[in-house]
Amino acid sequence: MLEPDAAQMCNPERLAPWMDQHVPEAGNGPIQATILTGGATNIVMRIERGGIPVVLRRPPLTPRPDSAKVLSREARVLSALNGTGVPAPRFYAACETQDVIGAPFYLMENIVGWLALGEKTLPDAFKPAEIRRQMPFALIGGIARLSTVDYKAVGLEGFGKPDGFLERQVDRWLHQHASYAESEGYGYRPLPHKDEVVSWLRANTPAMPRAGIIHGDYGWPNALMAPDLPVRLAAMIDWELSTIGDPLIDLGWLMYSVPSERSAVEPPKLFQDPAYPKREELVDHYAAVSGRPVAHLTYYMILAQFKLAMLLERHYARGLNGRLPRDKGEEMGALVLELLRSAAEMGREHDGQPIKMRT
Known part of the structure; x- marks a missing residue:
């Protein structure tokens, strides 16, 4: 039986014949739709018809101006990753018009897994310390x-x-931060260390190594872990910021918050x-799996914190x-200040300047 909201969001009468043509492996029975997540960015639904279950991703009922473009980019990168060995949901098909369900959408693999969002989310099998220690290696292995x-x-x-x-x-x-004056009526506030971080980043921008695909928002909230042992990454999800x-x-996005031995x-x-x-240890694992030398890590970690601070403001x-x-x-405002403080201290430490020890 369809939930009323689910029926509104997937138009089963029109979706079923479209799926018959484009995703026959999903089966040919009546559509059973379950909303998995729904918010301001995208609506995600599981679709079952008697064959393999699939996941439908579409814009919200009140889409943003760029919703169709973002969805199209997600579909394109997932399609490109089919068969590459990257742990990502298999892409099945996309519809870029509103003709079928009233909005563009795409269908992808239904991944069984769980999100490691803190101690309370851990399945029992993953609670021993030696098992938990393996999880960040699986996370890093994805990127x-x-x-x-x-x-x-x-x-691509x-x-x-x-x-x-x-x-x-x-x-x-910086442009993102400045845009809040118009979008949020924001009069700004003093942000200690912001100018220092900006100056450091401009002065220390490295030459870019070989270009590649970036996820753009990768971390525990966008990493589905396989439900059973051994520890492994089932899929990297939410590709809307990929480029x-x-x-x-x-790597910098993941590493800035991880304690260091040095x-x-x-x-x-x-x-x-x-x-x-x-x-x-995690950086060494990244280098071994990727075959890429990891140089200028401080720059990437400072940039990650600066970017996140500007977003969270x-x-x-x-x-x-x-x-x-x-x-x-x-x-969130307090976290912005912490991010800029940490970024500034990383820059000073990199340059051989003393930093104030915190107690």
Whole structure:
């Protein structure tokens, strides 16, 4: 039986004949649709017809101006990754018009797995410390394998603009921050260390290594772990920010918050299981799997924190204007300051300057 909202979002009478033609392996029975997630970005539904279950991804009922473009890019990158060995859902088919369900959509593999979002989400088999220690290696392995894919060979030439990619990053995120004046009515606030971080990034932008596919938002919330042992990554999900550029961007995004054996900088206070390996061991694993040398890691970690700070400042602004609860905005605002503090200290440590030890 269809949930009423599910029927509105997938138009089963028109979807069924479309699936008969494009995804016959899903079966030919009546459509059973279950909403898995639904929000401001995308709606995700499981579709069952007696064959293999599939997942439908479509824009929300009130789409953003770029919803169709974003969905099309997701479908394109997932299609390109079919058969590459990268742990991603298999892509089946896409419809770029509104003719079938009233919105563009695509169908992909239904992955069975779980999200490691903290101690409370751990299945019993994964609770021993020696098992938990293996999980970050599986996480890192996803982007390491992704970085080995020749994006041109899989049809993604033109998917991004790798030339000048790193040189554009600081201005890209400064522009994002500046946009909140219009979108959120934000009058700005002093952000200690922001100018210092910007200056450091501009002065230390490395030459970009071989371009590759970037996930763009990779971490535990977008990594489905296989449901049974041994520990392994079932699929990298939510590809809406993927592009072509420097794959070490994804590594920096994961590594800035991981404690280090060699650095005195205290990372931002994000969840870190004490059983997890230190940063250096995970970076070595990335290098071994990817075959890429990991140079200038400090730059990528500082850039990741700067980018996230500029993104999260929007949540602080929304707490002020009432679009988010005030306490949530304040929480995000405090994290912005922590990210910029950590980024600045990483830059100083890299340059041989003393940093203030925190107690």
